[in-house]
Every structure is written in C-alpha cells, then in structure tokens.
Amino acid sequence: MKKLVALFTSLIMALSFASAVGAAPAAPPLEIYVNDKLITFKEDKPVKENGTTLVPVRMLLEQLDFELEWHQESQVATATSVNPRHQLVISLQIGNDTAYVNGKPQKLLLAPKKINQRTYVPLRFIVEQSGYQIDWNEQLNRISIDTILESKGFMWKAEKNGNVVYLLGSIHVASEAMYPLRDELNEAFDTADYLAVEVNTSVEKPGLGDYIEDLATYKDGTTLRNHVSAELYEALVELLEEIGAPANALDHLEPWYVSMIVDSLSAEDSEFEAELGIDLHFMNKAKKANIPIMELESYESQLQMFNDFSDRLQEQFLYGSLYKYYQEEDSVEDLSEMWITGDVDALTDMADEVQADEEYYNAVLRDRNLLMAQKINGFLTGSNPATFFVVVGALHMVGEHGLVTLLEEMGYTVTQV
Template sequence: MKKISAVLLSLFLLTSAFSSVHASETSISVGLNGEQIEFSNSVPFIENGVTLVPMRPLLEKLGVQVEWDEPTGTVSGSKEGLSLSLKMGSTSATANGKAVTLEVEPKLIQNVTYVPVRFVAETVGYQVDWNPTMRQVTLNSGQQSEGSKGFLWKVENKGNTVYLLGTIHTVDKTIYPLRHEIEDAFNAADYLGVEIDFAKVVPDELTKLITDVSTYKDGTTLKDHISAPTYNKVTAFLKENGLPENSFDNIKAWYAQQQMGNILAAKQELNEGMGIDMYLMGKAIQAKKPIVGLETFESQFEVFNNFADSLQEKLLLQTLDPSTLPPSAAEMSMDEILRIWKDGDDKALLDMVKTLQWDDDYFKGMQIDRNAAMAEKIKGFLNSNNKETYMIAVGASHYAGDFGLVTLLEKAGFKVDKQ
C-alpha cells in the first residue's frame, strides 16, 4: 500500500468535503459495521422519508434467515431468536412477535423486493443512523468490540461543559464503532462544533468560491509556478491515473495537491464520507442538534492561498513522493494514523504533530494560527452564562503539543480532563 503522509491527512477536509457534497446528491449508500453493502444495479431510494433497499442483499449481509410465502406475498426472517415479517404492499408487519405499522410498505419494483431498512435492521438488533449530508445509512452491530478509543477531553466552567473530540477527516471502514463515551458525549451536547458546518453548504456557491480561490487569473498556469521537473511528475501522475495530462494546468499547486490526495485516498479505500466529522454532523442533523462552525471555507482556503509558490510546490512533491519529507514525516502512513486514533495513543499523536513542523510557515498556517482562533471560540463557550454543553469535533492534530488546544485552554486557566 502506497503511504500517504500525515501532512496530506491534515489537508483532506477541504476539497474532500466538497466532492462529497456533490457525490451525495445522486445516490444513497448503506454501510454495515463500516463496510458498504453492494446492491448491484438495484439502488436504494427514499419514499416519504423512509429509505427502502433491495431486500435480498440486505438480509444476506445481516445474516437473516429468510422464508418467502409467494401466495400471500409475505417475507419472514429470523436471526438468533429475533424475527420479523413483512407483506408486499402492506404497512402491517410484525417485529419480534409484536404487530407494528410501517410508514411505507414493502414493494416489488422490476422484480426486486424493496424493504424499509430501518425497520429490518433495528428488529434484528442493529443500530441505525442516517447521515443526510452524505445520504448514507449506517448499520452497526451491538456485538462489535468496545469501539475505537479516539481522543476525548472534557472542560467545565460556570455551568458550561465542552467535550473536545479529536477527529480524523478521512478514514476507512475499520474506524467504527466509536467507544460509548464518545457517543454519550455527543448525546449530552446541546451543540456540535466542527471546523466547517457542511450542513449549510450551498453547492453552487461553494463551486464558485473554489473556482475563485483555486484558479490562476493572471494568464499563468501551473507550469509557470513550479519547476519543470515537478510539473513533469504531476503530468506523469495524471497519466498513470487515466486523466488528461493538462488536467491541473489552470489550478493552483495547493489545490492540485489536494486533488491528488483524493485520488490516492480512493485507491487506499479511504472515505471522507465516513470521516468522524461527517458522521457526527449527520447524527446532529438527524437529532436536530444545532451545528456551529469554528472556521469557514474562506478562512481555510486563505491558509493555502497565503503559502508561497515554493511551499505549495513542496506539498505537491510530498504527495507524489512522501520520501521528500523529513524521515519522521515520510514514515507516517495512513495505516499508522488510523491506528493512533483507534488506540487513543497520546504519545504517537504528539509525535505526529511534530512531523507537521517540517516548515515554519506551513506549521504556523495549519496549526498555530488556526488553533489560536479556535481556542478563542471555545473559551467563549466556556465563559458564557448559558450553562450549555458543546461537543467540539476538530482534527486530532489540533489538540496536541505546545500550540495545541489542550495546552492553550490550560494556559487560559481551564482544567482539561482526558476522558
């Protein structure tokens, strides 16, 4: 597996989220314990707020034994003492021996039987969540492990509580489930705070913003801002991945770097839509929990636009070949980053943050300045007279080290407790 550096990880949220918004408008996905269920040519759809999915692939994945009574059009299923029955075209059903009324009836469409996914999954013991931002249903088994540990802290002041959760923006299927303390903290929160509130994204406006900030407008192209050897490596990368060699000519080097990161992440089966930030935002929307953005697209884009051409070229090279990073950073693969999060490894997280200090301007823009601005907002939540509870979920790298949020809050006089 080709490695992606920790530096690349810290850049994912911006453009990955943008592509996710568009991808989510056209399809619905269903994940089981972090693995997406494949439905071949028959796709899930929503009717009156209820997600209907092809029955057979769903029940097979859930391990449900199925019986079909053709004369009555009734499906019966059982698993480990749990049972259900559904009748085509009828809202009458049974769940573990009890009669229930479905909001939408099962139906036969082009010889494919569709059933309400929530009813089926919950009846046989699965937790069901809906992420409207990603148009994604997630099914989690209660028989899984205790969950990924992650990084969670708690701060209290004047009757206010702030839970601080360090997230990973781009993950694979192994990151879930989260341990119950994280889920409990989310449930206790009145507000969810994230880097950017994607629930308020207007796709057309975001497209215009990205076009405005990421493209050259002075008649120059990418090859005018980076060296010829680097440009040749970029075109070779594009060719290798089946894209026109001039695909990046009109965009700035930092944005080209992020697009390459997305391509590499897809090859490693990493998914920004499964990212912890997006997962929590989906839960907040479902629970009608207000979301607060600590940053904006504009502020994050400004960080990259302020990088000199030479620094942007370094980012390109590091994405093409992580060995151009200092050794400690080059050795930080995505596999290791995922392990650090799942284990809640504080020392390794601090070491990862240290790898981001390979360039003073980079570290100042990506960490020091952003952390200071986020800390001020968190202090405002803690010092208010509203006696409210927040969960703040931002990238894990923002918490560790001398310039991290934990240290900044402690220096401001707050007691920060690891959970």
C-alpha cells in the first residue's frame, strides 16, 4: 500500500553581464507585475525614496483584491481584503509611520505621503502584509508580486486547570497549495508539550502489511465475486486488464481492501499526497523538535473497522473508488478548498451529509469521536499541566457528534482559533 513519491524541483537562473566603455546606459523604467500581469500606473508613476518604493495606494490595492475607503478628515486610507482566503484590514495615515493590520500596529520604513494629490504608500509593506511575496529583478528594474496566501485550517482550543488542548482538523492527503499554514497554527504547535494524532504514520509498523493481508483475505471459501455485483466485478476486471494485471489478481481480498488498492492507483497522478498531509506535516515537526507523539487510535482498530463493514457498504466503497479512478476531478478538492479558506459551515454541512448512511456515520465518525473525546478529556484533567496539540481528520471536529460538541457537553468552553 506504500506509495513512493519523489519530488524533483529544479530552478536554473542564468545572469548575463556585459561591460561597456563609456557612460552606463539609463536604467529601464520600473515595471510592477502582479501574478504576471503588468500594472499600468499611467501618469501616477511609482517613486523611490531612500531605497523604498512608494506606489499609489488605490491602484496597487485594487490589484491585490482589496476595497479601499478614504477618510478625508483623518487622512486615513482603510483597505479591506475581499479575498475569502485572507481576511485582512489595513489602515494607513498620511504622515504617520505606524500602520494598523487587523488592529495591530506595524512600523513603516516610510510614512504614506501625498504626491500630486495621490496617496503613496511603501510597496513592500503592503504586499507582504497582504499575503503575497515580492521579488525584484535589478537588471530589468522589475518588481514581481505573486500570490502566497496562507491556509486557514480548522482549529479550536479548550483549557482546564492549566491544561491546554488545541484541536486541529486535518486533511490526511494534501497538496502544495495548502502551504504555508497561517501563523496561529504554527504558534499553537510551538507551545505544545505533546502531539496527539489518530495513528502515528511517521514511523514504520513492522508486520503491518502481513496483518492487513491476513485481515482482508477471505477464509471461508468465497471470493470477491461472491460479495459484489456482477457489474461491479466486471468493472474491476476491466481496470486490472487495463493496467496489465491478471483479471483475478484481487479475488481473494475483501472489497474494502480492494477499494484502498484502487484508491492508491488513483493517487499516482493526483496532486494530493499523504506525504503532504497536515497530520504528517506536524508529526515530522514533532520528531525534529523531540516532542512526544501520542496515538488516539491504532492501525489495527482502524483496519478492523473497515473489515467489520457490511458487504453492502464495502461494495459502495469499491464502486466509489472505481468511479473516482476514471474521473478527471479529484474528490479531495472540495475538502481541500474548505480547509484552505477555513469554511467551517461547509465542513459541518459535509459532516451532516455523512449521516445519510447510518452504518458508515456511526462507525467512522460518531463511535470514534466518543472514544477520542474521552482521551482528550483525560488530557484536560491531568494533574501535571501540559499543552496538547491534537490533530485528527477535519470531519471529526464538527457536527452533532463532533469533538467540539462532545467537549462542550462535558462542560468545556471550546473556542475557535
């Protein structure tokens, strides 16, 4: 079931320099690009003062997805981001070298000023506060501004008698687009004495492969063909033949495990990878920082859950995996976008929709949530105060039987961070 992923990234930059006798040629006019689009400033050109580039605030912020409000009496410009991934309000005042970002003061290299009746502000400050990155090509006299918005994620906090628990809803497979994470997530992790996850996937589990094979193999004389519809079985055979595998290669296995195998085939061309998963990201950070990693569950308990599902539900799993294999869109995209934007309402709707299948909902969410909540309660009632950073699947957090609700029913105040 292991998938070996190699990420090769290469960047080759070639700079050519030429010497000339006599006077140096004039530098080309300054150009500013936002996500590869050239900004046309017309007569209100950017200017440089003491090495700091100043630009007309309105023209720049409109390019960065902000709405601008000007207060004539106070000479204050207030910019509000309209991008749902980056809730931000920036206030700047003419002649004042202190700006306010979401109400917090920030020092400027130069104060905003009026030039030809236009308000000019320091370019780099605005860009970096807005969740973008900035690059300057000295040769071309070109400034490039590119999107680098932080993912919001889903995080809550509960406290009792000096014990602190941060609850982070994770996505087990993720893409590069989900990084970097917002500062609050990393800052909360940095305070942790312990990391708690569903299962510690950052370490090898000797004998796990043999355990799974034994658990998922029919021992009653039946085969996969006896437990799924003829149409579904034929669809699987077609896929196996398509990839050059024997038609009966998976006959000895139960549908839930065959479903996982098909999912692994789908993942080969997907941008979403377990190696980029949010939980594994923090497990790797914990290992580097020598923070103990605790497990709320085990591989065995999770696998046994799948093995205990009825033939009906296992057949649905396999049908869904085969369907996903031939789809161009990745089924993880919706959940990924919810995580990036921190859309708790959409996440809650998704958790509620899962209740449509009672067997699946009870086993995958409700029953497991009850056990997890009991262990988290133990963290909060420990006699030696400590901080726990708990990372489990995002769907475990919300809804009628979510961890947030269960902890609130235990009497805890749980606040979203």
